[in-house]
Amino acid sequence: MGWVTDHAPTGAELNACVRCGLCLPECPTFRLTGKESFSPRGRLMAMSAVADGVVEVDESFAGIMDSCLQCRACEVVCPSLVPFGRAMEGARAELAAQMPSRTRAARHLLVGRVLGSPGLLRMATLAVKVGQKVGVGRVLPSLLRRGFAGIRPITPVAVEPGSTYRAVGERIGRAGFLTGCVMDVWFSDVHAASIAMLQRAGYDVVVPATQTCCGALAAHDGDVKDTQRLAERNVVAFANVDVVAVDSAGCGAHLKDYEHWAGQAGELFSKRVFDITELIDQAIASGRIPKSSVDRGPVAVQDPCHLRHVQRIVDAPRNIVRAAGYSPVEIDPDGRCCGAAGMYSLLQPELSRQLGAAKADQVRQSHANVVASANPGCEMQLRSHLGKGYEIVHPVELLWRAVQEDDR
C-alpha cells in the first residue's frame, strides 16, 4: 500500500541519505542498543523500504519509528543534509493514518485536544496539585511516580492572557510571548522570569489571548490535522508582534518549523520566532542587561536537544548563566538526549530511564548542584532522575534572580 498521506516522507528526503553511517554514534538509541533498527540510518532505510514497496506500514515498521526520540542529533552531523526530523514526522503521520489503534487514538486525544484546551489542562493540573498536597507520589506505579517526581510544585499562574508588560528603559520592540500548554500552568516561574527579563531587554511584552499550544507533540506523534489547526491559530494570534519569544526549547523548535504546517504564512511567522535565550543573550551582548559581578558558583548546563541540535543554540544559555554570576560547567560534550523527549518517557520507559540515568550521572560528576535547562521536558526528567539535593532551573530564572539580588 505504501504511503497514504500528503505528509509522508518524500522521495527527495529519503534519497538524500547515502547510508554513510556518520549519524549512528550520535543517536542515543543506537548507542544503547547497537541495533541498526534503532539508528537514524536504519529508520530512513525502513521508510525507503515502505516507499519502494518492499514492506508495508505494519507493527514492525511502527516499532522502528516509535523508538526514535526525535532529538535530531543526527541532523547536525549529516553531511548529506537529510531533513530527518521532517521525514520522521512524515512517518509518524503515516502511522497515525494507517494504524489508528487504540493507544494511538488516546495519545491523539492527549496531544491534540487536552494540551490545546486550557479547561482540560487545568483539570489535569488540579489533579496533580491535589496529588502533590496529599503525597500521592508514593502510591503511584513506579513509571508514573518518576514522572510525578519531575514536576515542580505548582504555583499560581503568573501570566494573564491578554496582558501587556511595558519595556523597562528604552523600547526596542514588541515581543509576543508564547505561554504554551505545559509551561503555562506547570512552569509559571519560568514565564515570570522570562517576561521580566524581556522587559529589561527593552521589549513591550504582549501575551496574545487567542494563542494556543504550539503543536510540537501532536506533530511528533503524526497528528497532522491538529498540528495544522494549532499552527494556523498561532500564526494569527502573533500577527502583530516584532518577535515571538519562547521559553521552552521544544516549542521554539516547532514554531521555527511552521512552514511545514501553515504554508507561507507559517514560513514568515517562523522568521520572527526566537528562543528566550537568544533574545536575552543579545541584550547582554548589547549591554542592555548588565553582567553580575557577584560570584555565585558553578552551574551545570544541560543542552536540550531542540535547542542545541534543532535550533543550533549553544552559546546563549552559557552566556546567560555567566551574566548571572555563575560559572557554567560542561556536562556532556556530545549533547546527548536526556531521554525526556516529549512523551517518550511514557511510551518508551526503559530507554528513557537509561538515558535519564546517564544524564543524571553526568550532572553528579560535574559537582554542581544547580542545573540550567531551557526546556520543561528535560527539566522534569533531570529532577526525577537526580532526586533531592539538586535544583533544576531555566537559565533565564537564574539571571532574573541575580538581577533582583544585585538591584537590592
Added chain:
Amino acid sequence: MTLIGDLVEILGPDRVLSEPLERYLYGTDGGVARGEVIVVVLPETAGEVSDVVKAAKRHGSPIVPRGAGTGLAGGAAPAVPSVVVSLTNMKDIEIDLGNRTAWVGPGVINLDLSKLTRSSGFHFAPDPSSQSACTIGGNVANNSGGPHCLAEGTTTSHVLAVEIVTADGEIVLLGGPAPDPIGLDLRSVVVGSEGLLGIITRALVKLTPNPLAVRTILAGFATMEDAVATSSGIVARGVVPAALEIMDQKMTRAVENFVGAGFPIDAGAILLAEVAGHPAAVEAEARLVEQVANENHVTSLRVAADEVERAKLWLGRKSAFGAVAQLAPDYYLHDTVVPRTQLVATMQKIYEIAERHGVLMLNVFHAGDGNLHPLVAFDASVEGQLDIVHAAMEEVAKVCIEAGGALSGEHGIGLEKRDLMPLLYNEADLDAQARLREAFDPDGLFNPQKVLPAGSRCADLGRPIPTGAWL
C-alpha cells in the same frame, strides 16, 4: 532445532533479529550492494561468538561479520544468504598507558578510543573519514587507512595482536604484546582479511602520543595540476606531512555547503596539508609547505587559527562522501592507488573516462600517498545507470593499475572490486590467496564470495584457468 532456535538459545530473543524488516536493514552497508540476511545476531563476548559460529556451521549457514556498516566495498553486505554477526555491542576497552596499548572490542568506535585517551595525551592513529562512526573491528578487518596514515601507516602498523574466532568456533590469539612474537606472523595475515579468515573478537592496538604542535594549512589552486604538483613537491623536498589531502571543485562545493568552514569554492582544487610534531619542526615544515604552494601558483592560503577552525576543516574533508548526496542520491567510488608521480596524468584520464561515459565524477583523495577515491554521483533508480557507472569505474581501475598502482588503498576489495582482482594478480597469486583462506576456513563459511573471484583456486578445476576467464 532450527538455526534461529539455536541462536535464541545462545543469546536470548532480544539479541537475535529475525523480523523481515530488521533483516532488510542489515542487507547492505555504506556501499551499493545488497544481499539477503537469514538472521542477525548481536553477541557480547568471544564465547558467544564462538557458540554462534558453531551453530551456524552445524546448519551450514554462511556468516558475515559486521561492525558499523560504514564500508564502501560491500564487505558487510552478504553475497549469499547469511547469518550477520553484528559486533557493535562488543565495546570493552582496557587501556595500558605504561605500554601505550589498549585491548579493544571489535565494536569500539574508532574515534571513541581517541577521545577516551585524549586527556592522557594519546590517540589511535588510523583515522578513516568515517572514524566517528566506524568500528575498530572493521578497521582491522579492512586494514583501514585515513588522512593521517601518510605519516603514521595504516591499521596494520597499529595492531599488536588479534583474538579471532575460527571457523571451528575456536578462540585463538594471534600476535601478542611483544613486538615480534615467536612463529609465523599470523596477526598480519588476519589484519585486512575482510572477514574471510575469522571473526575478530578483540584487538591489542597501539596508542600514539598526540603531537606537541599541529598546523593545518588550506591552500586553493586554479587547477588540479597545481594542487597535485604542490603535494608531490612537498614530499620531494623530504618532508612527510601528517596529512596531504586534495579535493576538486565539485567536491569542495558540496562539502562547504554542509560545513561552512570557508573552503575556497572558486578554486579548481584545494589542498589540505597538516604538519605535526615538535613546534620547531612544525614551524619549518609549514614554511616549506607555503613555499612549495607559492611556487605552484597558489591562489589562496589559510592557516587554521585554532583547534576549532582546524576541526571544522577536517570535518569538511571527512564528510566528503556523505556530502555527495546533495548532488545525487547514490554514489559509487573506487579506492585505488597510483604512484605520486602518476597522479596528474591519471587524474586527467579519470576525468576523460567520466566525460566519455557521461557521468558526474568527483575527486577527493589522499594525495600524499597517491590513494585516489574517484567517485561517481548518480541515481541508481534510473534504469541502466548502475551499469554505466560500473563500466566507467572498471576503466578507472584499469587506468590506475596500468599506471603502476593498486586496486585498494584502504577500503578493501569486498564485493565491489572482487572481479577486478585479476587485473592485478595472476593465477598463481590468486591461487595462493585462496589456499590461505582454505587453511583458515575449509568450508568457506566466513563472508563467502568476497575478495577472491570465482575460480581463484586453480586446483578445484584440476587445470589452470585461461587468462582472462574472470573478466
